[in-house]
Amino acid sequence: MLKKDLGLLVLIVVVGAIVAIINPRFLSTINIANTANLVGLFGIFAIGQGFVIITGGIELSVGSMIAILGVIFIDMIANKGMPWPLAAVLVIAIALVMGLVHGLLITKLKLQPFVVTLCGLLIYRGVARFYTADATAGFPFGVNFPDLEWLTTGRTDIVSNLTGGAVHTLLIPHSFFVMVVIAIIMWIVLHRSVFGRYLFAVGKNEEAARYSGIRTTQVIIAAYIICAGLTALSAIYFAMYTRSILPSGHGNFYELYAIAAAVLGGFSLRGGEGSIVGVVLGTILLQVLQNLVNLLGIPTSLNFAVMGSVILIGVVADQQFGAYRERRRIAEAARHATQPETSPAE
Amino acid sequence: MAALDAVPSPGAETGEAFLRLSGVRKSYPGVVALADFEIEVRPGEVIGLVGENGAGKSTLMKILGGVVTPDRGTIQIDGVPYDGLTVAGSMRAGIAFVHQELNLFDNLDVAANVYIGREPRRGGVLRLVDTPKLNATVQPYLDRLGASFSPTTSVARLSLAQQQMVEIAKALSFNSRLLILDEPTSSLPIAETEKLLEVIASLKAHGIAVIFVSHRLHEVVAACDRVVVLRDGRLVGTLEGDAISHDAMVRLMVGRDLKVAYSPPAIPQGKVVLSAQGVRTPTYPNREVSLDLHAGEILGLAGLVGAGRTELARVLFGIDRPHGGSLTLNGQRLRLATSADAVKAGIFLVPEDRKGAGLLLDFPITENVTLPNLSAYAKNNVVSRDAERKRAETSRRELDIRAVDVSVRTGSLSGGNQQKVVLAKWLAMQPKVMIFDEPTRGIDIGAKFEIYRLMRQLADHGVAVLMISSDMEEVIGVSDRVAVMHEGRISGILNRDRFSEENILKLAVGKQL
Numbered sequence: 001m002l003k004k005d006l007g008l009l010v011l012i013v014v015v016g017a018i019v020a021i022i023n024p025r026f027l028s029t030i031n032i033a034n035t036a037n038l039v040g041l042f043g044i045f046a047i048g049q050g051f052v053i054i055t056g057g058i059e060l061s062v063g064s065m066i067a068i069l070g071v072i073f074i075d076m077i078a079n080k081g082m083p084w085p086l087a088a089v090l091v092i093a094i095a096l097v098m099g100l101v102h103g104l105l106i107t108k109l110k111l112q113p114f115v116v117t118l119c120g121l122l123i124y125r126g127v128a129r130f131y132t133a134d135a136t137a138g139f140p141f142g143v144n145f146p147d148l149e150w151l152t153t154g155r156t157d158i159v160s161n162l163t164g165g166a167v168h169t170l171l172i173p174h175s176f177f178v179m180v181v182i183a184i185i186m187w188i189v190l191h192r193s194v195f196g197r198y199l200f201a202v203g204k205n206e207e208a209a210r211y212s213g214i215r216t217t218q219v220i221i222a223a224y225i226i227c228a229g230l231t232a233l234s235a236i237y238f239a240m241y242t243r244s245i246l247p248s249g250h251g252n253f254y255e256l257y258a259i260a261a262a263v264l265g266g267f268s269l270r271g272g273e274g275s276i277v278g279v280v281l282g283t284i285l286l287q288v289l290q291n292l293v294n295l296l297g298i299p300t301s302l303n304f305a306v307m308g309s310v311i312l313i314g315v316v317a318d319q320q321f322g323a324y325r326e327r328r329r330i331a332e333a334a335r336h337a338t339q340p341e342t343s344p345a346e
Numbered sequence: 347m348a349a350l351d352a353v354p355s356p357g358a359e360t361g362e363a364f365l366r367l368s369g370v371r372k373s374y375p376g377v378v379a380l381a382d383f384e385i386e387v388r389p390g391e392v393i394g395l396v397g398e399n400g401a402g403k404s405t406l407m408k409i410l411g412g413v414v415t416p417d418r419g420t421i422q423i424d425g426v427p428y429d430g431l432t433v434a435g436s437m438r439a440g441i442a443f444v445h446q447e448l449n450l451f452d453n454l455d456v457a458a459n460v461y462i463g464r465e466p467r468r469g470g471v472l473r474l475v476d477t478p479k480l481n482a483t484v485q486p487y488l489d490r491l492g493a494s495f496s497p498t499t500s501v502a503r504l505s506l507a508q509q510q511m512v513e514i515a516k517a518l519s520f521n522s523r524l525l526i527l528d529e530p531t532s533s534l535p536i537a538e539t540e541k542l543l544e545v546i547a548s549l550k551a552h553g554i555a556v557i558f559v560s561h562r563l564h565e566v567v568a569a570c571d572r573v574v575v576l577r578d579g580r581l582v583g584t585l586e587g588d589a590i591s592h593d594a595m596v597r598l599m600v601g602r603d604l605k606v607a608y609s610p611p612a613i614p615q616g617k618v619v620l621s622a623q624g625v626r627t628p629t630y631p632n633r634e635v636s637l638d639l640h641a642g643e644i645l646g647l648a649g650l651v652g653a654g655r656t657e658l659a660r661v662l663f664g665i666d667r668p669h670g671g672s673l674t675l676n677g678q679r680l681r682l683a684t685s686a687d688a689v690k691a692g693i694f695l696v697p698e699d700r701k702g703a704g705l706l707l708d709f710p711i712t713e714n715v716t717l718p719n720l721s722a723y724a725k726n727n728v729v730s731r732d733a734e735r736k737r738a739e740t741s742r743r744e745l746d747i748r749a750v751d752v753s754v755r756t757g758s759l760s761g762g763n764q765q766k767v768v769l770a771k772w773l774a775m776q777p778k779v780m781i782f783d784e785p786t787r788g789i790d791i792g793a794k795f796e797i798y799r800l801m802r803q804l805a806d807h808g809v810a811v812l813m814i815s816s817d818m819e820e821v822i823g824v825s826d827r828v829a830v831m832h833e834g835r836i837s838g839i840l841n842r843d844r845f846s847e848e849n850i851l852k853l854a855v856g857k858q859l
Binding site: 188192193194195197198200201204205207208209210211212213214215217272 | 663665684685686688689690695697699702703704705706707708709713717718720721724727728729771
């Protein structure tokens with residue numbers, strides 16, 4: 001765990017403690033479970049966004065993808081009678097193609113990621129609204145998918161299961177489990193795998209990566225595909241969580257939640273910096289802040305204002321702390337100034 | 347605002363020198379960059395400044411610009427002696443520079459560029475730019491230079507020579523008496539060069555002195571009244587009037603002591619490993635390059651800056667696609683779509699831009715060393731940090747990389763040690779062809795000789811080594827053969843018996859032997 005992650009964790013604990021003191025309901029099992037569910041839903045696609053940001057890119061179409069993929073998924077299983085596993089595969093496949101197209105436009109045609117994904121944001125939203133003729137997509141009365149519902153919106157009390165019902169703790173939502181599993185896999189991919197190292201290298205200095213024989217375009221395209229794939233998965237979870245989708249509003253601004261979570265988690269929008277632990281903690285902090293607004297009786301309309309202020313304070317503090325450490329490092333080096341071993345670089 | 351009409355500087359009629367340098371010396375740790383330098387500059391004089399890379403031209407320019415202070419000697423401006431110039435003092439004295447790289451805002455128009463940061467204002471508190479006045483102010487400068495474009499032309503639409511005229515107009519707008527043009531023609535096509543020489547002539551007619559720094563000797567012959575030749579930081583000769591000739595300059599430029607001792611190969615030159623036939627680079631799409639590189643040899647690739655050597659290296663390493671022509675590796679046709687293909691084929695490049703392309707400065711030594719071959723340190727795609735560390739430790743020992751630990755940021759190392767890390771990247775693999783682009787630029791002398799030793803070692807292990815270098819001493823002292831490039835093509839290939847600075851320089855400036 002990096003120092004930055006630790007700082008973020010401390011911030012979450014402090015904010016949580018303050019909220020818990022003012023309103024003890026913050027620590028009630030039902031509130032924790034609900035927050036964990038939201039952390040799971042948002043965390044899945046925020047991790048994907050992190051992969052794109054590491055390359056120095058950005059993916060703005062996440063919210064619109066969640067809307068269109070959700071609409072298609074519900075339509076397939078509720079109206080077209082497609083088995084849900086097939087529908088899930090279909091939706092994920094569509095997303096992978098979207099990610100591939102974004103990646104190709106960015107690397108082969110050398111378009112700016114902001115522009116490409118902004119167009120995606122507009123196109124997918126428009127198509128989603130057209131698909132349902134601007135109507136709400138939802139399940140007809142009485143239609144149920146027990147397996148799918150268990151997987152997505154189900155909750156399990158692990159301790160209770162293990163002890164045969166003797167001890168009851170809280171019901172952990174399965175979305176949260178899935179997010180944790182994805183985070184672990186993606187942690188290995190980003191922080192331990194060959195591909196992950198390439199991602200950091202390409203994000204830090206694409207030129208130097210190319211001069212080391214790395215296929216930089218493939219690495220960048222892969223990042224967009226991973227992002228789209230995880231977004232598709234979270235789109236299914238959101239669809240099952242809300243159970244009805246208004247295509248004009250579903251998933252609005254979600255890309256910004258993901259970017260905010262990544263920035264809070266220590267990602268640099270210039271690329272080459274960030275960690276999975278950071279983006280997950282960033283997601284948790286954002287959800288705690290949402291929760292705080294509700295529990296402390298702050299008008300919901302101020303929701304975004306609270307979130308924006310905390311992010312701003314967070315990055316300013318981080319920047320100042322970094323500058324302070326740099327000054328201290330230079331002062332330290334100046335104190336220990338000795339003759340260098342070799343003549344200094346000119 | 348500057349005075350617009352070409353007021354002849356004081357002393358123009360009498361032709362008296364307004365700038366005098368005497369006994370100027372500047373040394374850096376371990377090297378004397380300039381010693382006992384003297385020069386007098388009179389109004390309306392065009393002075394050529396020539397010398398090889400590292401002869402002391404840049405140091406002289408920095409002294410004139412007030413960027414560095416000489417250790418010794420005096421600078422007299424209009425008879426007033428100064429120990430050293432400041433940047434502001436240099437500007438006040440009317441010394442202005444036009445650098446090789448143009449510093450223009452190509453999103454703005456000509457007038458805006460000339461007066462950037464000094465715009466005339468109007469509109470009181472609104473402080474609007476007084477565009478009509480600005481344009482009217484700039485026009486006379488353009489007229490004086492014989493420019494065919496107007497102050498409102500967008501810089502992006504100008505040719506390189508025209509952009510240079512904008513830079514010159516900007517320099518003139520500071521009331522300059524002396525204009526120093528640093529390699530102004532090196533990036534210009536021939537036709538545009540003519541235009542620049544005309545501009546120099548018109549400056550001269552207006553009593554403005556010009557110091558013309560150039561590698562292109564025929565332009566020096568055409569433009570200059572007087573030529574000052576530098577070698578190893580010393581003034582080795584001054585040529586005037588008819589005495590200025592191509593051969594005379596080359597004679598003065600060469601002939602220094604070569605300190606790099608040649609170490610002959612331990613094995614006989616092998617068969618052709620890498621062969622380029624009729625390859626054309628994106629920069630010189632109509633010039634063909636053919637070159638054979640043998641196993642066990644160090645082939646030096648000499649030439650002036652901009653001759654197309656780096657561009658050739660980029661093609662051989664798969665960074666750029668060639669325009670036609672073919673590459674073969676050990677007799678097999680070689681197609682390079684990306685640098686990854688070149689690496690797979692065993693062709694490695696140590697690039698010229700060490701900090702931007704050779705290394706990830708923010709990465710530790712370990713991760714830089716393993717980056718090109720990371721899969722070799724991974725099991726099931728998961729990188730083993732132990733294996734990486736072991737490799738880096740081995741490299742540190744083998745190449746004597748001076749660092750506290752292999753986990754330190756590569757950017758914190760000295761230039762020589764950084765270069766060793768770049769080498770370590772490739773030596774950890776099995777090179778067939780190693781291309782070095784300016785491998786010792788900006789690194790200390792000790793590391794330099796270690797790199798020469800490593801190149802020889804590689805060659806003796808059967809690797810084909812191509813060394814691009816602008817350092818004459820290095821080219822002659824290290825190479826087994828030398829190929830010389832001039833404006834995008836190979837102008838000649840020399841074996842050791844014909845190695846001489848004179849021969850190489852002649853080929854580099856495009857003359858036949």
